[in-house]
Amino acid sequence: MNGFFVLAADEEISSELQTALLSWKRRKPKANVYEMARRTWYLGKWIHHSGWYPDWQRRLYRRDAAKFTGLIHEALRFEGAPGRLAGDLLHYTVRTFAEHKRRWSAIRHWRRSNLLENGKKRWRRRCGWLRHGVFSRIFVLRGGFLDGYRGALISRMAARSVKLKYGKLGKLLAAQRAQRSMPG
DSSP: OOEEEOOOTTEEEOHHHHHHHHHHHHSOOSOSEEEEEEEEEETTEEEOSTTOSSEEEEEEEETTTEEEEOSSSOEEEESSOOEEEEEEEEEEEESSHHHHHHHHHHHHHHHHHHHHHTTOOOHHHHHHHHHHHHHHIIIIITOGGGGHHHHHHHHHHHHHHHHHHHHHHHHHHHHHHHHHHSOO
16 A cells, blocks of 8 residues: 555654554555544643543545545545554644643634634524533543643633634624625
């Protein structure tokens, strides 16, 4: 198989994943695409829960059978089921809380623009229940509490992102309405 492996600049492969990749090279692949778990280093510690692990990433694929699409969070499009490799991609993403806030801000701007383009106008009600739901889902259901204060920060930032995203969306929609109502 003519495989292509994608590794981001802030990632490295664990020794277990390295072994799995070498084993993969020696045999005939059963799938066109393979995924592996990504483990994230956040504020000085590995995150094991909070919906961040395992963060399955499809990074090994046949160029003639799969294609990346999307702008910010690209997705690998292909047919069939992916195979899985043992081991982790080690993701060294956020060293400080300020860095986390900056990253969420950039992603939030893109998502907000996407919401506006898709005409999401019932934002007030969604903002309230989504914000609380996001925090609960990450902190309780996805085990964020097991990651300690880091899990609480991850949950809080995700909930804050929802609040800010929908708040800005409301301002953009109000500005659109005001512009339409102006004599022209």
